Amino acid sequence: MAIQLQQVSYTYADRSMWKQTALHGINLNIAQGSLTGIAGATGSGKSTLLQLFNGILKPTEGTVQVFDITITAGEKSPKLLPLRRRVGLVFQFPEQQMFEDTVEKDLCFGPLNFGVSPEEAKERARKAMTDMGLDLALLERNPFRLSGGQMRKAAIASVLAMDPDIVVLDEPTATLDPVSRAELIALLERLCREQGRTIIIVTHRMDELLPYADSWALLKDGGLAFQGSGQELAADPAILERCGLTVPQSLRYWQAVAQRFGLAGEKPLLTAEALAERIAALLEERKNAAGMEEKGNGHE
Amino acid sequence: MNQSYKDTEAGEEPAVITLAGVSFGYDPEHPILHDINVSIPQGQWVSIVGPNGCGKSTLVKLLNALLPKSAGEITVCGHTLQEETIGDIRQCIGMVFQNPDNQFIGQTVEEDILFGLEGLCLPYEEMKQRLDLYTVKLGIDHLLSKHPGELSGGQKQRVALASILAMKPGIVILDEASSMLDEGSRDELMGILRDMQAEGAYTILLITHDPDEILASDRVLALHGGSIAADVPPAQLFRNEDLLEKCHLREPYPWRLARELQNRGITVDVPASEKELIDTLWPYNFSK
Amino acid sequence: MNERLLLGRSIDTGSWVHKLDARSKITGMLLYVVIILLSNSWMEIGLIAVFSIIVMATTRIPLKYFIKAAKPLRYLMLFIFIVQSLSVKEGDVLWSLGSFSLHEGGLRLGAFSVIRMLFLLTFTALLTFTTTPGKLNQGLEGVLAPFKKLGLSPDRITLMISIALRFIPTILDEAQIILKAQASRGADLKELPLKEKARMLVSLLVPVIASAFRRAQDLVYSMEARGFRMDAPRSRYHRLRWGAADTLFVAMFVVLGIAVALL
Incomplete structure (x- = not known):
């Protein structure tokens, strides 16, 4: 397991400036190398949960274990720097945290903070740019001169440059256009599949992540309402409504087809392409079956 | 321009917005908008789409002189845009912007709605009446004394909309107003827009990437590289893969599914629901 | 309730102070600040304390909200207390460690400063507690109106x-x-x-x-x-209305001021 939460609660201190939701009694396991989606209505505690993963927030009850680093409520926490290096946390609108005058310097900021040599940091910056599908020529540019989509990707690259084993992203696609959103999700999926990184994405657009996520965690009012695979989710989409979320159309269409043909046990097909392919095959089957039957009838 | 769009139903309505040869740019060599010609009749719902940086947001800001046009003529509600008519034109246009926080001017909901009304120098009774009417209409009448910090993004956008509707504009422009909202709040906002459209008193301009929002509109203006690449009804946009790609858009899921099926030789119309699709494809229940 | 929201947040109980014109409340508060700053004896601060607590009580806002308003500056108050206590070398020595010594006079002055500050913070919170930001702004505009002639806007x-x-x-x-x-x-x-x-x-x-x-x-x-x-003309939703209660409110502070000055 990459991340394990046991009976974790988090209560904001009374004098807190935050209006984020507290968490209670969370038991959560996130497998190493998996792509996990976290969803929940506004105010369900998603952002709070993410900040527990790299020790920005410490649990007020329970235990957070990330690889071999354990943070237990009430006990003195271990050095957080190694944890932060292994868990890259990308906040919402990460482009708003960029501050250097070139993209390269901004990308090197993280690695240098973790004691990486300047040469190595630059090397990592280049790799992170490539991972995010960005042109290396942009390294010399001022981050504020990039387009919105590029800036978002560069900001995510600035966390990737830390070479984290786990990458946690809070609404990474918010305000991007649909094509850029799909592109970004595809890039993140590649990080997971090709480089074996554990990717955790908080989203309120489940439809764009559904075809790719290995597992889902749904939050409701600060508690964990569901944890399981997309297949389990597809079997009982009503859980989404109970969490105040809309059932994505891809899931609704799959469910309708699956119900009609008793495909419930199968891995859900959540892209239009895959579902159309399956429907075509089903129609073909029916036609053949009907043909056979006719032949059979003819014999009688 | 590769497609032109004739609006048959609203064709009789007089145009409330006319742009003739409008350009904008800081550098004449690289204009952000170039020679825009478009006319929008009263009561129409127009989606303005296009990739980031195509000039969508700039275009709507020219209409009420938040940005200065560099060439051409703009007419809004019968006023030709010039220094003296800016005030009148701004009264005809209400705008809601993307970031719910940055357009909340007052310290409470009530104050925010009053900000525009006080600027119109309305008497107390009139302000009171509009305040009541529009806060009830948008379901925020219980939030009057709330601070922006106590409201959700969706609630703040409803306050922004109430603030401008209370000023009784004929034209309402939403500049990616739903893009920072969660799904539920987006649906709520769409519901409100649908009601407004049904009322018939508003011309709605919506800058958006959202397929469902585009689908709800009468007409789509697609901008690309600073000029109008297409002026079509939504259905035509969603059937045109090249155009979608060019505008960085996706069609709604049922449209995509219908197209994928058509590509596989299965002729279906775009289904209105999953049930409709199943019933069309398999009219008889085969399941054992 | 979090602190951030207490900043400039009104708590409506509909008391007589809530109904006052914001201008009278601002004037009252300004007078209060001057009176506090001029007070220099226990007798005076005692009088101010009685006055303040009575006025606060009539707002019907729970006392804990007033105390919360002073809470963010508690460390500053502690700091002032320590510095004042240690810097004054008058009266009996109560305690000493090396070059530090705490004298009775110092302790007295330290306590005095902190109490003054406490009243300053809690009582002036009354202004924001009983006035909505909009009215407060309008009141401020009213109070500043005479300065228009000086070119101030x-x-x-x-x-x-x-x-x-x-x-x-x-x-x-x-x-x-x-x-x-x-x-x-x-x-x-x-x-x-x-x-x-x-x-x-x-x-x-x-x-x-x-x-x-x-x-x-x-x-x-x-x-x-x-x-x-x-600078364009605007109408106002909330009107400022100066009534007898407002005159009374300001007069109370004037009387308090005179009393403190005479003591």
Whole structure:
């Protein structure tokens, strides 16, 4: 397991400036190398949960274990720097945290903070740019001169440059256009599949992540309402409504087809392409079956 | 321009917005908008789409002189845009912007709605009446004394909309107003827009990437590289893969599914629901 | 209830103080500040205390809210107490350690300063507790109106104040997030040596300032789109009405002032 939460609660201190939701009694396991989606209505505690993963927030009850680093409520926490290096946390609108005058310097900021040599940091910056599908020529540019989509990707690259084993992203696609959103999700999926990184994405657009996520965690009012695979989710989409979320159309269409043909046990097909392919095959089957039957009838 | 769009139903309505040869740019060599010609009749719902940086947001800001046009003529509600008519034109246009926080001017909901009304120098009774009417209409009448910090993004956008509707504009422009909202709040906002459209008193301009929002509109203006690449009804946009790609858009899921099926030789119309699709494809229940 | 929201937040109980004209409350508070600053004996502060507690009680706002208003500055008060206590070397020595010694006079002065400050903070909170920000602004505009002749623009000043009050919490929230984001990139202010901290500050300030400019631009668009023009005439939803109660309210402070001056 990459991340394990046991009976974790988090209560904001009374004098807190935050209006984020507290968490209670969370038991959560996130497998190493998996792509996990976290969803929940506004105010369900998603952002709070993410900040527990790299020790920005410490649990007020329970235990957070990330690889071999354990943070237990009430006990003195271990050095957080190694944890932060292994868990890259990308906040919402990460482009708003960029501050250097070139993209390269901004990308090197993280690695240098973790004691990486300047040469190595630059090397990592280049790799992170490539991972995010960005042109290396942009390294010399001022981050504020990039387009919105590029800036978002560069900001995510600035966390990737830390070479984290786990990458946690809070609404990474918010305000991007649909094509850029799909592109970004595809890039993140590649990080997971090709480089074996554990990717955790908080989203309120489940439809764009559904075809790719290995597992889902749904939050409701600060508690964990569901944890399981997309297949389990597809079997009982009503859980989404109970969490105040809309059932994505891809899931609704799959469910309708699956119900009609008793495909419930199968891995859900959540892209239009895959579902159309399956429907075509089903129609073909029916036609053949009907043909056979006719032949059979003819014999009688 | 590769497609032109004739609006048959609203064709009789007089145009409330006319742009003739409008350009904008800081550098004449690289204009952000170039020679825009478009006319929008009263009561129409127009989606303005296009990739980031195509000039969508700039275009709507020219209409009420938040940005200065560099060439051409703009007419809004019968006023030709010039220094003296800016005030009148701004009264005809209400705008809601993307970031719910940055357009909340007052310290409470009530104050925010009053900000525009006080600027119109309305008497107390009139302000009171509009305040009541529009806060009830948008379901925020219980939030009057709330601070922006106590409201959700969706609630703040409803306050922004109430603030401008209370000023009784004929034209309402939403500049990616739903893009920072969660799904539920987006649906709520769409519901409100649908009601407004049904009322018939508003011309709605919506800058958006959202397929469902585009689908709800009468007409789509697609901008690309600073000029109008297409002026079509939504259905035509969603059937045109090249155009979608060019505008960085996706069609709604049922449209995509219908197209994928058509590509596989299965002729279906775009289904209105999953049930409709199943019933069309398999009219008889085969399941054992 | 969180502290941030207490800043400039009214608590409506409908008491007589709530119904007062904001101008009388502002005038009263100004007088109160002067009276507190001029007070220098236990007798005087005792009188002020009785006065303050009676007025606070008549607002029907629970006392704990007033105390909460002073809470953010508790460390400053503690600091003042310690410095004052140790700096005055009068009266009996109560306690000493090396070159430090605590005298009776010092303790007295320390306590006196803290009590004065406590009343200053809790009592002036009454203004924001009993007045909505809108009315407060209008009141301020009214109080500043005479300065128009000096070329001052009260509308501009109050607009500035109200926008600042509106956006400071938002920008503080954002600064928190950026702080956390940079900490996630290995730049934790708490865990770094001093030399590095300066560099960290840049990583915090640049994004916060950039974002404040972005917000300002958005806000200007939003205000202009709603037809706002500086110095254009505006009507008012809430009217200022000076009544007998307002005169009485201000008179109370004048009487208190005279009493303190005479003691």
